[in-house]
Amino acid sequence: MGLVLHRLPAKGGEVLTRVAREAKVPEPAAVDLTIAVPAAGGRGKALHFAHPILPASGTFGYGEEFEPFLAPGTFAAVLGKSISLEPRAGNPPPRTFETPAGLLNSIGLQNPGLDRFLESYLPRLARYGVPVIVNLVGRTVEDYCELATRLGAERAVSAFELNISCPNVSEGLRFGLDPEATRSLVRAVRGCTDLPILAKLTPNVTDIVEQALAAEEGGADMVTLINTLRGMAIDWRTRTSRLGAASGGLSGPAIRPIALCMVHEAAKALRIPVCGIGGITAPEHVLEFMVAGASLVQVGTHLYREPACVLEWIERLRQLLAEAGIQRIRDLVGTFKPPAAVREAIAE
Ligand SMILES: Cc1cc2nc3c(=O)[nH]c(=O)nc-3n(C[C@H](O)[C@H](O)[C@H](O)COP(=O)(O)O)c2cc1C
Numbered sequence: 001m002g003l004v005l006h007r008l009p010a011k012g013g014e015v016l017t018r019v020a021r022e023a024k025v026p027e028p029a030a031v032d033l034t035i036a037v038p039a040a041g042g043r044g045k046a047l048h049f050a051h052p053i054l055p056a057s058g059t060f061g062y063g064e065e066f067e068p069f070l071a072p073g074t075f076a077a078v079l080g081k082s083i084s085l086e087p088r089a090g091n092p093p094p095r096t097f098e099t100p101a102g103l104l105n106s107i108g109l110q111n112p113g114l115d116r117f118l119e120s121y122l123p124r125l126a127r128y129g130v131p132v133i134v135n136l137v138g139r140t141v142e143d144y145c146e147l148a149t150r151l152g153a154e155r156a157v158s159a160f161e162l163n164i165s166c167p168n169v170s171e172g173l174r175f176g177l178d179p180e181a182t183r184s185l186v187r188a189v190r191g192c193t194d195l196p197i198l199a200k201l202t203p204n205v206t207d208i209v210e211q212a213l214a215a216e217e218g219g220a221d222m223v224t225l226i227n228t229l230r231g232m233a234i235d236w237r238t239r240t241s242r243l244g245a246a247s248g249g250l251s252g253p254a255i256r257p258i259a260l261c262m263v264h265e266a267a268k269a270l271r272i273p274v275c276g277i278g279g280i281t282a283p284e285h286v287l288e289f290m291v292a293g294a295s296l297v298q299v300g301t302h303l304y305r306e307p308a309c310v311l312e313w314i315e316r317l318r319q320l321l322a323e324a325g326i327q328r329i330r331d332l333v334g335t336f337k338p339p340a341a342v343r344e345a346i347a348e
Pocket residue numbers: 056057058059081082103105107109135163166200226227228250251252253255277278279280298299300301302
């Protein structure tokens with residue numbers, strides 16, 4: 001019946017509605033896109049989202065750059081660039097370089113620092129009317145704890161995302177490469193706040209499951225997968241990097257298959273939910289990540305191309321799910337079916 005609906009011309013609205021009712025297929029407007037993320041270990045409150053699409057840290061500023069394009073609260077939550085205790089100037093330019101299927105960046109966590117964030121940016125983020133998730137980055141465990149403690153005292157803050165995965169600064173990656181360091185960092189921040197913690201992990205590791213389990217054991221409520229993959233672009237004539245730093249982080253469509261696989265592997269192993277990111281450029285990709293096991297997704301690089309895409313995507317998600325006879329988007333999470341050969345191999 002879904003196929004019949006799909007083929008009907010857009011003008012035949014009435015016919016389409018009647019067919020939908022007869023077949024007990026939900027009408028798009030009735031499809032439920034809401035997602036709840038429970039607090040791990042029964043502590044604190046669940047986070048509620050109107051739909052699963054968030055902006056990815058570092059590609060959304062602190063919301064204000066998006067105001068000319070859409071109400072930033074159209075996203076399910078707002079999530080700004082990583083914040084450190086001290087202001088950071090970032091890496092020397094050029095800081096971005098476009099590759100055939102992605103973007104290399106070496107921004108280096110430029111940010112205004114905690115004091116200015118509290119004064120100028122957080123009040124604006126709070127006005128958007130959706131949960132505010134603050135992405136934190138530190139040089140030491142104590143830095144992360146101080147950030148979580150001071151920001152945790154602000155009513156406007158709903159959750160933290162710990163950036164323990166940036167390939168453009170040495171201290172960011174250091175935590176994310178070693179499961180023990182990941183576990184103890186998350187555990188330390190857990191001790192400083194009751195707010196939900198999303199641990200954002202790096203894909204620049206051999207075994208993502210080991211890192212994800214370490215974050216879960218440390219008390220994370222969710223893991224965010226993936227940050228950028230380390231990459232380089234060289235100008236052979238000048239023999240130097242196309243970026244102001246020797247290397248950077250690759251994002252965009254090129255990394256989507258890697259992200260999808262890591263989300264799938266981590267979601268199978270974890271009890272806590274996964275937030276999927278990496279190369280999402282269409283609403284269908286949102287659904288692919290959810291089938292792989294993501295409860296939420298983030299869109300990053302694509303926002304440079306289509307900053308207001310989420311407006312259309314929300315409607316399109318409803319249509320796609322209605323056509324497939326799915327009433328609630330959350331029913332799709334983790335429904336990946338291994339191909340027959342894999343099922344047989346598991347059964348043996
Ligand atoms: C220009 C740029 C800046 C970024 N800055 C941050 C950052 O400050 N903190 C962070 O956790 N991730 C940062 N990221 C990583 C993104 O949040 C995301 O994990 C990554 O880009 C993959 O998603 P995408 O392929 O949809 O862009 C940045 C990415 C880009 C492209």
